[in-house]
Amino acid sequence: MKPYGLKTINHQAFINGHSIVELASTYQTPLYIIDEIGLKKTLTTYQKSFKGQNFQSKIVYASKAFLTPALAKIIDEYDFYMDAVSIGDLYIAKKANFPMEKIVFHGNNKQKEELEFAIKNEVGLIVVDNLVELQNLDMLLNKYHHHQNILIRVNPGIDAHTHKYIQTAQFNSKFGESIYDEEIIKQLMTIIKNSSYLHLQGFHAHIGSQIHELAAFSLEIEKMVNFQTKIMTQYDLALPLLNIGGGFGIKYTTDEKSLTIAKMMKGISQKLDKVLENNKAIKEVMIEPGRSIIGPNGITLYKCSQVKHTYGGKNYLFIDGGMTDNIRPALYGATYECDIASKMDSKKDLLVDVVGKCCESGDIIRQDVMLPMIDENDILIVYATGAYNYSMSSNYNNLLKPAVILVGKDVKIISRREKLEDLMRLF
Numbered sequence: 017m018k019p020y021g022l023k024t025i026n027h028q029a030f031i032n033g034h035s036i037v038e039l040a041s042t043y044q045t046p047l048y049i050i051d052e053i054g055l056k057k058t059l060t061t062y063q064k065s066f067k068g069q070n071f072q073s074k075i076v077y078a079s080k081a082f083l084t085p086a087l088a089k090i091i092d093e094y095d096f097y098m099d100a101v102s103i104g105d106l107y108i109a110k111k112a113n114f115p116m117e118k119i120v121f122h123g124n125n126k127q128k129e130e131l132e133f134a135i136k137n138e139v140g141l142i143v144v145d146n147l148v149e150l151q152n153l154d155m156l157l158n159k160y161h162h163h164q165n166i167l168i169r170v171n172p173g174i175d176a177h178t179h180k181y182i183q184t185a186q187f188n189s190k191f192g193e194s195i196y197d198e199e200i201i202k203q204l205m206t207i208i209k210n211s212s213y214l215h216l217q218g219f220h221a222h223i224g225s226q227i228h229e230l231a232a233f234s235l236e237i238e239k240m241v242n243f244q245t246k247i248m249t250q251y252d253l254a255l256p257l258l259n260i261g262g263g264f265g266i267k268y269t270t271d272e273k274s275l276t277i278a279k280m281m282k283g284i285s286q287k288l289d290k291v292l293e294n295n296k297a298i299k300e301v302m303i304e305p306g307r308s309i310i311g312p313n314g315i316t317l318y319k320c321s322q323v324k325h326t327y328g329g330k331n332y333l334f335i336d337g338g339m340t341d342n343i344r345p346a347l348y349g350a351t352y353e354c355d356i357a358s359k360m361d362s363k364k365d366l367l368v369d370v371v372g373k374c375c376e377s378g379d380i381i382r383q384d385v386m387l388p389m390i391d392e393n394d395i396l397i398v399y400a401t402g403a404y405n406y407s408m409s410s411n412y413n414n415l416l417k418p419a420v421i422l423v424g425k426d427v428k429i430i431s432r433r434e435k436l437e438d439l440m441r442l443f
């Protein structure tokens with residue numbers, strides 16, 4: 017899926033009016049590009065389409081997909097909340113002056129120092145993953161005499177059709193406590209009832225990532241609303257907030273079937289309106305999209321070196337990055353589409369595997385793809401790399417992390433390219 021701002025003029029690719037080939041030459045490759053105009057349009061689409069009559073909507077950007085201070089600033093400008101899953105995320109959010117009361121703090125094994133950091137910095141909402149964490153948090157809140165709004169992460173047991181590494185709510189998931197485990201739920205609720213500092217606002221569930229079926233979310237909504245309502249009655253509590261997580265799928269390839277954000281959000285909002293029609297106790301609903309906000313608005317540029325023909329008859333297109341800047345094909349078998357920036361309308365009659373420069377045979381960016389004839393120094397564009405590429409990048413083989421530029425009317429470097437000296441900073 018190409019970003020909104022990508023256009024072809026005279027066989028050449030441009031993004032928001034800037035030549036891709038020139039950007040590659042100015043900022044060096046590999047290079048991550050975020051389409052600023054596309055990103056802002058996506059944020060607006062979310063604001064316009066996730067809303068209903070019977071609930072107030074709150075949108076949390078899942079920063080694990082991609083986080084830099086510049087991005088946090090845009091998220092704040094659009095008045096989204098933001099999630100964090102570690103003290104590192106919290107630290108970046110704070111340094112970026114993101115309002116800490118708009119942080120939703122996640123994680124299945126939050127450390128004491130992370131909880132203390134969250135408490136001291138007045139994080140708005142902590143999503144407690146499990147019983148032990150609830151006990152630890154209660155102790156810390158008592159120590160600091162701090163009142164804290166929380167959600168409890170539960171697991172509604174939904175089998176979403178996605179890669180098993182990114183499913184999260186089956187019965188044996190490591191995340192959350194099962195809504196079917198009555199004993200644990202009772203223990204959680206007893207701690208909350210007896211605590212002066214824990215303020216339970218409601219429950220949270222996240223059923224997985226890269227999910228295309230509205231049906232999975234509809235089922236989640238039914239189960240979660242029923243569960244939250246049951247707990248309110250049983251424990252005589254007001255629980256006004258429900259968080260149904262993120263996970264809305266995007267189109268990585270042209271033939272992948274995916275709902276647009278507008279359609280998915282409309283479907284979810286209608287379902288919520290229906291389910292909450294006779295339930296005025298749940299007043300606010302949170303969603304937590306990450307990939308669908310930043311993924312389609314990112315691309316990666318690489319410089320092509322050579323096409324190597326093997327004795328067995330394969331063509332390998334060598335590029336100057338690879339699994340260090342995009343681990344997803346190796347980790348999940350993810351498929352990406354690509355083009356040559358200066359040959360956008362050329363006939364594609366060369367079958368290649370696009371491979372990186374790491375010492376791993378699995379260092380593949382795209383298997384079996386048709387491309388035009390390659391010349392040395394051609395620029396390869398890989399689409400839809402905005403989410404979980406930069407944020408999962410590594411220095412394997414001591415490759416330098418690429419720069420990230422935000423391209424709108426102007427071009428801004430929002431994360432500089434690593435230098436050789438950076439490799440020595442820990443030694």
Ligand code: LLP
Binds near residue numbers: 080225226404
């Ligand atoms: N909320 C929670 C609690 C999550 O765990 C996640 C993602 C999200 C929201 C955002 O999900 P999204 O809208 O981005 O799908 N590295 C994997 C994806 C891992 C997702 C982890 N949790 C990948 O590259 O596909």
